[in-house]
Amino acid sequence: MAPTTEPSSLAELRNVTAGYRGSAILQGLSLRANAGGITGIIGPNGAGKSTLLKVLLGYLRPMSGSVWFDGSDILALPPEERISAGIAYIAQTKSYFASQTIDENLLIGAYLVRDRQLIAERREAVFRRFPILGTRRRQLAGVLSGGEARLLEIGRMLMTAPRLAVLDEPSIGLSPKMVDLVYDEVRKLSSEGVAFLIVEQNVRKLLAVADFVYALDNGRNRFEGSPAALADRDLLAELYFGRPSRHTPDATRAST
Numbered sequence: 001m002a003p004t005t006e007p008s009s010l011a012e013l014r015n016v017t018a019g020y021r022g023s024a025i026l027q028g029l030s031l032r033a034n035a036g037g038i039t040g041i042i043g044p045n046g047a048g049k050s051t052l053l054k055v056l057l058g059y060l061r062p063m064s065g066s067v068w069f070d071g072s073d074i075l076a077l078p079p080e081e082r083i084s085a086g087i088a089y090i091a092q093t094k095s096y097f098a099s100q101t102i103d104e105n106l107l108i109g110a111y112l113v114r115d116r117q118l119i120a121e122r123r124e125a126v127f128r129r130f131p132i133l134g135t136r137r138r139q140l141a142g143v144l145s146g147g148e149a150r151l152l153e154i155g156r157m158l159m160t161a162p163r164l165a166v167l168d169e170p171s172i173g174l175s176p177k178m179v180d181l182v183y184d185e186v187r188k189l190s191s192e193g194v195a196f197l198i199v200e201q202n203v204r205k206l207l208a209v210a211d212f213v214y215a216l217d218n219g220r221n222r223f224e225g226s227p228a229a230l231a232d233r234d235l236l237a238e239l240y241f242g243r244p245s246r247h248t249p250d251a252t253r254a255s256t
C-alpha cells in the first residue's frame with residue numbers, strides 16, 4: 001500500500017447503535033478522533049452527543065457496533081480500564097467534589113494511578129499549570145468560581161496523563177473570558193500531544209479550535225469535515241433554526 005498522510009485514528013465508534021431501555025438514540029453512528037487532533041461535535045439538544053461520549057467511555061453499552069481505542073476493540077472494557085488506557089472524560093454535569101479540597105479532588109482523579117511518586121509529580125505539574133489551584137490547594141473545591149472549577153476538572157483529568165481528553169460542553173455556564181481561558185488550555189494541551197474530542201454548544205468557539213468536526217442530528221451524522229466547510233453550508237442554520245433550540249445565538253455568529 002502507498003504511504004498515506006492521513007491522520008491516524010486514536011479513537012473510533014464504528015456503526016454504533018445505542019440508547020436507553022431498548023430505544024435507539026444513536027442510529028448506526030461512526031466517528032473518529034485523530035491522534036494529535038481536536039475533533040468537535042455539534043448538534044442541537046437531544047441529538048445524542050452526550051450519549052455517544054458515554055458509549056466511548058463505557059458508561060453505556062451499545063446495542064450494536066464497536067468502539068476502538070489505539071487500534072484495539074475496547075467494547076468489553078469497563079470505564080476504569082478505558083481511563084487507564086488513556087481516555088479521560090469531563091462530563092456535562094459537574095464532575096468534582098465540592099466538599100473535598102482541591103488537593104483531594106486531584107488525588108481522587110488519580111485513584112487509578114498506583115505510583116505515589118507519579119501522583120505527586122502530576123499534582124505539582126497541575127499546580128504549575130494552574131497556579132490559582134496551587135495557592136488554594138487546601139481549600140474546599142466548593143469555593144471555586146465556575147471557571148476555576150472547570151480548570152480543576154481539567155487538572156483532575158491530567159492526573160491520569162490522558163492521550164485523549166473527552167469534554168462534554170466545557171464552556172457551559174462560563175463567562176466569555178473563562179471560555180477563552182479554558183480553550184487556551186485546550187490548545188496548549190493539544191500542542192503538548194493530547195488529542196481532544198469535544199462536544200460543544202458554543203458552536204463559534206468550537207469551530208475556531210477544532211480541526212475536524214461532526215454535526216449530529218437525531219442520532220445520525222449530518223456532516224463531517226473541516227470547520228470551514230461546515231461554516232460554508234446552510235446546515236448550521238438548519239440544525240439550529242429548523243427547530244426550537246436554545247443554541248441559536250451561537251449558531252448565528254458561526255454562520256456569518
Ligand code: ADP
Nearest residue numbers: 020021025043044045046047048049050051052
Ligand atoms: P445531547 O447531549 O446531544 O443533548 P443526549 O445524548 O443527552 O443528547 O440525549 C439524547 C436523547 O437521549 C434525548 O432524547 C434524551 O432525552 C435521551 N436520554 C439521555 N439520557 C437518558 C437516560 N439516562 N435515560 C433515558 N433517556 C435518555
Ligand code: MG
Nearest residue numbers: 049050051092
Ligand atoms: Mg449533552
